[in-house]
Amino acid sequence: DAGVIQSPRHEVTEMGQEVTLRCKPISGHNSLFWYRQTMMRGLELLIYFNNNVPIDDSGMPEDRFSAKMPNASFSTLKIQPSEPRDSAVYFCASTGLPRGLAGKETQYFGPGTRLLVL
Amino acid sequence: AQSVAQPEDQVNVAEGNPLTVKCTYSVSGNPYLFWYVQYPNRGLQFLLKYITGDNLVKGSYGFEAEFNKSQTSFHLKKPSALVSDSALYFCAVRDDGSSASKIIFGSGTRLSIRP
Numbered sequence: 001d002a003g004v005i006q007s008p009r010h011e012v013t014e015m016g017q018e019v020t021l022r023c024k025p026i027s028g029h030n031s032l033f034w035y036r037q038t039m040m041r042g043l044e045l046l047i048y049f050n051n052n053v054p055i056d057d058s059g060m061p062e063d064r065f066s067a068k069m070p071n072a073s074f075s076t077l078k079i080q081p082s083e084p085r086d087s088a089v090y091f092c093a094s095t096g097l098p099r100g101l102a103g104k105e106t107q108y109f110g111p112g113t114r115l116l117v118l
Numbered sequence: 119a120q121s122v123a124q125p126e127d128q129v130n131v132a133e134g135n136p137l138t139v140k141c142t143y144s145v146s147g148n149p150y151l152f153w154y155v156q157y158p159n160r161g162l163q164f165l166l167k168y169i170t171g172d173n174l175v176k177g178s179y180g181f182e183a184e185f186n187k188s189q190t191s192f193h194l195k196k197p198s199a200l201v202s203d204s205a206l207y208f209c210a211v212r213d214d215g216s217s218a219s220k221i222i223f224g225s226g227t228r229l230s231i232r233p
Contacts, residue, residue: 004161033220042223042225042226043162043208043223043226045220045222045223048220055220056220091161091162093161093162106152106164106167107152107162107164107210107221108164109154109161109162109163110161111160111161112160112161114159
């Protein structure tokens, strides 16, 4: 399995531009998580989906951030308009119930997208 | 509500010495506990987890963690540290009494192993 795939790996943009981050979870996993990591705030959960449905978006900083999961194999996190304070590493992670071990989940993380907003 | 605390921002250990990275948790039900490691410019990697069973859990790279219910702790340990163990370590918890899937991560502890 290729693991969780994120693109792009690096993004540099100017303030006010729209940024779209992409994630492909591990095949068969039914939960997907978006995190943001900065030196100041550490690792923050932004939003997560179960079976493509957003369950908890209380971590999304403001209306400029939106996330979608149109199908089980793809999710996007969009920032519009972007601001310098959005500069961070954004991680996507997925979980799925191993066979015969209901309730036992481990999150698998992608390599992250390093975003710099100038 | 579930929470997890890592009281040390940084732990420094000499190579070959034992290491401990501390973690305490709070949940309303029974805890699912995890340790992850993050190397520079990489995503978090799963090390080990406790769900039920033996209190001593063995994981990747020679790490182990001890679940202590009375002290609500899940400290990460290794008998003999390697320089290559230097990284950022995260403890995480999920409340099995919660219908939510989310896991709460601690603030991280930077482990530095000196030669």
